[in-house]
Amino acid sequence: MTIARRRLLQGLALAGSAQTGTHAQAPAPALTIDALGAVSRFHGIDLNRERLEILKPVLERRLKQLETLRNVDFDDSVGPTQGILK
Amino acid sequence: MPASEIVFQSAADLAPLLRRRKLSPVEVVRAHLDQIKALDAKVQAFITVTGDHALEQARIAEKEIAAGRYRGPLHGIPYAVKDLIATKGIRTTNGSKVNANWVPDHESTATARLNQAGAILVGKLNTIEFAMGSGQKSLTAPARNPWDLEYSPSGSSTGSGAALAARMATLTLGSDTGGSIRGPAKSCGIVGLKPTYGRISLYGVTGLSWTLDHLGPMARTVADVARMLQVVAGADPLDRNAAAEPVPDYAKALTGNIKGIRIGVPTEHFFEHVHPETDAALRRALSLLKDMGASLVDVTVRHAALCGTASAVILGSEASAYHEKRLKQHADVLDPLVRERLEIATFYSAVDYIKAHRVRTMLMEEMRRVFETCDVMMLPAGNPAPRLDSETVGTDAPRDPPPDPRPDVFNLANVTGVPAIVLPCGFTAGPPPLPLAIQFYARPFDEAALFRVGHAYQSATDWHTRKPPLTV
Numbered sequence: 001m002t003i004a005r006r007r008l009l010q011g012l013a014l015a016g017s018a019q020t021g022t023h024a025q026a027p028a029p030a031l032t033i034d035a036l037g038a039v040s041r042f043h044g045i046d047l048n049r050e051r052l053e054i055l056k057p058v059l060e061r062r063l064k065q066l067e068t069l070r071n072v073d074f075d076d077s078v079g080p081t082q083g084i085l086k
Numbered sequence: 087m088p089a090s091e092i093v094f095q096s097a098a099d100l101a102p103l104l105r106r107r108k109l110s111p112v113e114v115v116r117a118h119l120d121q122i123k124a125l126d127a128k129v130q131a132f133i134t135v136t137g138d139h140a141l142e143q144a145r146i147a148e149k150e151i152a153a154g155r156y157r158g159p160l161h162g163i164p165y166a167v168k169d170l171i172a173t174k175g176i177r178t179t180n181g182s183k184v185n186a187n188w189v190p191d192h193e194s195t196a197t198a199r200l201n202q203a204g205a206i207l208v209g210k211l212n213t214i215e216f217a218m219g220s221g222q223k224s225l226t227a228p229a230r231n232p233w234d235l236e237y238s239p240s241g242s243s244t245g246s247g248a249a250l251a252a253r254m255a256t257l258t259l260g261s262d263t264g265g266s267i268r269g270p271a272k273s274c275g276i277v278g279l280k281p282t283y284g285r286i287s288l289y290g291v292t293g294l295s296w297t298l299d300h301l302g303p304m305a306r307t308v309a310d311v312a313r314m315l316q317v318v319a320g321a322d323p324l325d326r327n328a329a330a331e332p333v334p335d336y337a338k339a340l341t342g343n344i345k346g347i348r349i350g351v352p353t354e355h356f357f358e359h360v361h362p363e364t365d366a367a368l369r370r371a372l373s374l375l376k377d378m379g380a381s382l383v384d385v386t387v388r389h390a391a392l393c394g395t396a397s398a399v400i401l402g403s404e405a406s407a408y409h410e411k412r413l414k415q416h417a418d419v420l421d422p423l424v425r426e427r428l429e430i431a432t433f434y435s436a437v438d439y440i441k442a443h444r445v446r447t448m449l450m451e452e453m454r455r456v457f458e459t460c461d462v463m464m465l466p467a468g469n470p471a472p473r474l475d476s477e478t479v480g481t482d483a484p485r486d487p488p489p490d491p492r493p494d495v496f497n498l499a500n501v502t503g504v505p506a507i508v509l510p511c512g513f514t515a516g517p518p519p520l521p522l523a524i525q526f527y528a529r530p531f532d533e534a535a536l537f538r539v540g541h542a543y544q545s546a547t548d549w550h551t552r553k554p555p556l557t558v
Binding site: 036040047059062066068072074079080082084 | 283392394395396398399426429434441445446447450503530
């Protein structure tokens with residue numbers, strides 16, 4: 001099945017890899033099985049349609065949660081840390 | 087001491103009797119094996135009972151003590167561990183059909199240190215699959231809460247909590263990536279410590295999330311948890327994340343004196359969805375601690391609302407990477423919830439993961455600021471145990487009303503690496519009466535502050551001495 005470039009970009013926006021330009025400002029894209037399948041293949045997992053249909057409603061719920069994280073306005077000095085602060 | 091009373095004793099009670107040979111390790115181990123035989127068909131806390139091994143070790147301990155070679159306060163004390171902690175030559179299943187017959191050829195550092203201290207392994211404890219499943223479709227039937235068998239002991243260290251409440255072990259080890267020690271401690275009416283990140287080596291422990299995983303001691307008293315941490319804490323050449331920070335003498339914290347201790351009490355966020363009986367019990371506990379000489383300080387944790395999402399992204403991403411091969415090779419035998427969670431996380435991006443770690447930095451700085459004004463911070467430890475049949479099966483669909491206070495009450499400690507302890511502080515009116523619990527956080531590597539407050543509270547209350555009806 002051929003996936004339109006636009007669909008792939010919509011899918012990647014879900015995965016957080018295309019948050020620049022107009023996509024970052026646009027409302028959350030509708031999630032489609034085809035778009036999720038494209039993202040899955042791009043990430044090297046290649047989930048089948050049956051699995052994608054199970055995951056789609058969960059991802060739709062997670063998207064709002066993820067947007068909270070994606071919209072955080074970080075100060076540039078805040079880098080990633082793990083463990084404990086020394 | 088009659089065999090029927092042995093199982094109700096703490097390690098601190100048993101140790102002097104064992105040392106003075108008023109009691110034999112064989113008697114102690116046999117009493118616990120009898121308790122397992124009598125109750126575990128109902129409680130299902132154990133995946134594997136190591137009876138023959140335990141009796142053999144008990145006979146060795148008996149000879150050592152008789153010969154004057156007493157190893158210390160855990161010598162001859164029965165313990166059990168969550169079954170994702172590797173035990174050399176003893177089946178370790180991770181609660182999964184994938185590892186149903188795995189017999190490790192190595193020993194975890196934590197169990198090696200307990201064995202060296204003379205503690206005696208009586209079995210491997212139930213866990214939800216890989217510490218992330220539903221508990222309903224794992225290798226074995228789910229563990230049940232000894233306070234009422236229709237209720238859950240909470241997870242993921244289900245057996246570690248249930249075995250202690252049912253008096254089938256004196257000490258247990260659990261693991262905690264987002265509350266998996268502290269949830270069972272709350273639901274089972276026992277004490278659970280998530281130590282500082284790196285305080286206990288994770289060598290030989292099946293992982294869930296490299297940067298959120300912690301191993302921790304569980305017992306019925308704070309004093310026993312402190313004794314256990316004393317033995318298992320410290321640097322380990324086999325785990326580069328194990329901290330070289332010195333391990334203090336925790337017995338010095340068990341004074342019962344909390345005069346001058348400052349207890350931070352959050353003024354927002356963490357008390358949403360807290361059950362009224364839980365809330366009332368927490369307020370009573372704080373009032374008692376204040377009467378004992380502590381001062382209460384209002385605190386706020388800014389950005390706390392971001393913690394849950396940051397934790398979910400980090401945990402999901404790391405678990406998906408850790409279990410990548412298992413997901414590819416054994417997807418069909420995994421608990422459907424484990425499979426779903428691992429697959430969902432493959433949709434998170436590297437940018438999401440890094441942003442979650444940037445939130446982590448902000449929260450760590452925030453905790454540092456909070457601990458400038460207090461020595462420990464009090465938090466709820468969740469609502470009373472849920473019914474087994476109400477637990478999530480196969481989906482993460484939100485429930486209305488939420489079953490618990492915000493998950494941040496637990497995972498804030500995992501995300502920031504600070505130590506946290508949960509101990510019983512009351513019971514619901516019932517029926518059935520179920521345990522209620524209080525939680526304290528402290529500065530990194532200041533587990534002693536948690537022991538100081540917790541032990542003082544237990545010295546003034548008797549919640550931890552109450553026994554589930556099943557056991558009497």
